[in-house]
Amino acid sequence: MTDMTNKNQGRPTADPANARELIAFRMGAQEFCVDIMSVREIRGWTKATPLPHSPPFVRGVVNLRGTVLPIVDLAARLGFAGAEPTARHVIIVAQIGTQTIGLLVDAVSDILTLAEDLIQATPEVASEMAKTFVRGVLAVDQRMISMIALDHVLPADERDAA
């Protein structure tokens, strides 16, 4: 488990009522974050068992204490190239609806507690990718952190005909 330091970067901590707690992480050169409510745990990377006929961003499945956990390469999912995962990468175990999945990212950078109103609208230059996944951006310490919603991370269910 990664050690997590809570640095609020000198931002005034918002009153709990409309504060969001977020986990920030890095993929490539960019930074993203997700609502901590969806995050179950953070794990080191282990080699996944590949799944046949799956989209390239689904790396395979790993064993999470007896449960089969699919690993989604989040960078690839978001549309930009991810590097080959190594032991230095990190898996964020997240709950989406009734399913638990693992998000492959480079590293976790922060835990932030911010007021809701500090979340800015997504910039208009956004790509398709952004429109699907990004719910807003944060400016923290001259870093731009894109907030991601996980709902569509898994591929839509298209069952083959029997």
Next chain:
Amino acid sequence: MAAIKQTFFQECEEQLCELETGLLAIDDGDTDSETVNAVFRAVHSIKGGAGAFSLEELVQFAHVFESALDHLRAGRLAPSGEVLKTMLRAADMLADLVRAARSDSSVDTASREELANELRAFDPHEPSKGSGQGIQASEDDDPDIAGFEPVPICLDDLGTELHSIQNRFLIHFTPKPGLYAKANETALLMRELSKLGEIQIICDYSHLPLLDELDPEHSYLSWTVELTTVHDETAVRNVFEFVEWDCELDIQELDPEAAPDDEAITALIREMQATVEADLAARSDPQVASVPASAAEPPATAGNPAMSQRGKQEMATAAQATIRVDLDRVDRLINLVGELVINQAVLTQRVFEAGVARASGVATGIDELEQLTREIQDSVMAIRAQPVKSVFQRMPRLVREVAALTGKKVRLVTEGENTEVDKTVIEHLTDPLTHMIRNAIDHGLESPQGRVAAGKPEEGLVRLSALHRSGRIVIEVSDDGAGIDRTTVKAIAAAKGLISPEAALSEEEVDNLIFLPGFSTTSTVSDISGRGVGMDVVRRSIQSLGGRISIRSKPSQGSTFTLSLPLTLAVLDGMVVTVADETLIVPLSAIVETLRPKADKVHGFGGNAMVIAIRDQFVPLIDVGRELGYRAKDTDPCASVVLLVESEGHARNALLVDAILGQRQVVIKSLEANYRHVAGIAAATILGDGRVALILDTDAVVAHWREVATDFEEPLAAAG
């Protein structure tokens, strides 16, 4: 109370089941009096409970049914086929009423009343009532219902002093020995009387003999009580309700105003009062007038709590041949045991890898651990194993209904109802079985006239059986009807574009066409077999359980559906293989044999296909690595291992894998839970090294391969 109501409905289901089973047995010739008693009790029980919850419709019907059954058990009504038919229909109606009560809906009154009238007609004493009688379903209809009333309400205890009129009664009460033999107590009766008003009691013990002549079981005493009360005589008699027959009881109403010459009596009464009250006090401990045994009974208060404690424990152990367990707990236990199995495998592997196994103690220990784990697993699985009976017993009613709807005569024979299957599988059996049985009756069996014309008995036979075979459960549904009309089936399949019109198919292949999606022999969707819910849906649901379904048919003789399912959805016996550096599990039940192909047996075929000659058959070779997308190029068959697998319809195919690592029992982990269905993959498992391995769905792999290879169908069939 809501919880008890739930219990009641659960119990009703059990009683309904007993009822049906019993009636069927009687219909079959069972003459044991206990059977008919059990049937009576079942309806009686339902009636009793229904009354407690004021489920009027249910109570009334149950009452009529119970009366009819009473005639049956008393021998006043003969259990003829006609009678039993009506009883069975009544049982169905009762079941409908129970379910309607449970879901707060209602059942058609007319049909209910009609059936009730048929039941009433069984009463040997009363001529059958005309249909006119049946319309009112209210209390005045059946005289017996009027007797079904609670004990008359006694307003005494409400303490209403509405009328200030005081009544005076003179009560003479002489108990007979029988009163005490029934554990009634005069003292208690007097106490109850005293609640009604003011009493003065005189006890006459003039007949009491000397002690050495005293028979403790005899009765020598009598009492005279003067009671002043606001209540009426009925209330007074009520107190003596239980003992009426065991005493001499005389109640006279006295003038409210005591007549002057009663004063003497009144004085006498008061005089004796003191003596009597002392006497009464002595009697409060049930000593003198009661049977000796009771003296020993209550005063042992110190002893009692200890005894009730022990009593409870002993009762608890004695009563437990079975216990009820929360299903959640069992499921949790099974999951944990599954984890234990994995853990044990991981441990074993690590121990061997660490080379520690050389130490003899360790190896033995590991072996024992594996033994124990397996035993625990088997035991735990057995907890959830249930006989298929629970599914099978819904079928008789289904058969009755479908037979009635289609105007056919059907007899259902079941076998192997005690064959056990894991609960997870049982739940999924009902729908497929229902479809198949409906199908058998609707499409399989001919009409009674048709059967007679064909030289068959009017009554068609549907057989439902279950048995264990090579680690699976095999369920068969067969009928002795006309069998599959292959010409029609082929024509329809061709017309729907499911096969090419010139395709040369074996008889078996034609039969299995009915499993293709979009296939349905009736142009109008038969309401019975369900809105176009065809056999393809049935097959898919069976397959999703890891099962197989196939059909055999002989024209004019009948058809047999065979369902094969794993015994449990939780664990699988598998062969561990490698394909393109990935480890896969192939269910052992699918594998017929394994072999190493020799170059001279392998032949190219058509464009890219390959076949292998196995004995005198040519079997298609399927490269699993390519099928799953692990590899882009074909692998060399001669450097691989062939797993000969058999899918539904008994078709055989040869799967090519790189190597066989061994056989294992694996715990099945769902892929769908956190991801979704993956083509060609049934599920996943966790191996000894902690990694996830996929479990191959051989049927799906074969099916997909065949789809792609359709243009080879004809020549392949010709070659095979």
Next chain:
Amino acid sequence: MSKTILTVDDSRTMRDMLKFSLLNAGYHVHQAEDGVHGLEVLRNVTPDVIITDINMPRLDGFGFIEQVRGDGFYRAVPILVLTTESDAMKKDRARRAGATGWIVKPFDPVKLVEAIRRVAA
């Protein structure tokens, strides 16, 4: 000092209802599923009152009462029968078998307690 009641009835629903009403009235309750079971329970429990159904498998109410009345230790325990009928014949038979009194089903919890008090000290 509350009294102990033994209820004997093959219907789970009825047992639950009796237990519910009796516990509410402050009695201790033991239960049995039929006559044979009732006799077994009696080996370890000494109730102040027995309440029994009539229609039961293995040993019915009549048989059960006769056995109890024939037992040296228990012959004086008050026994109330549960009956769905105020049918005079059934009541009479129960009485002749030795029942102390009866309660008609569906029972009113108040009546139940009254009947108990009428027969138990």
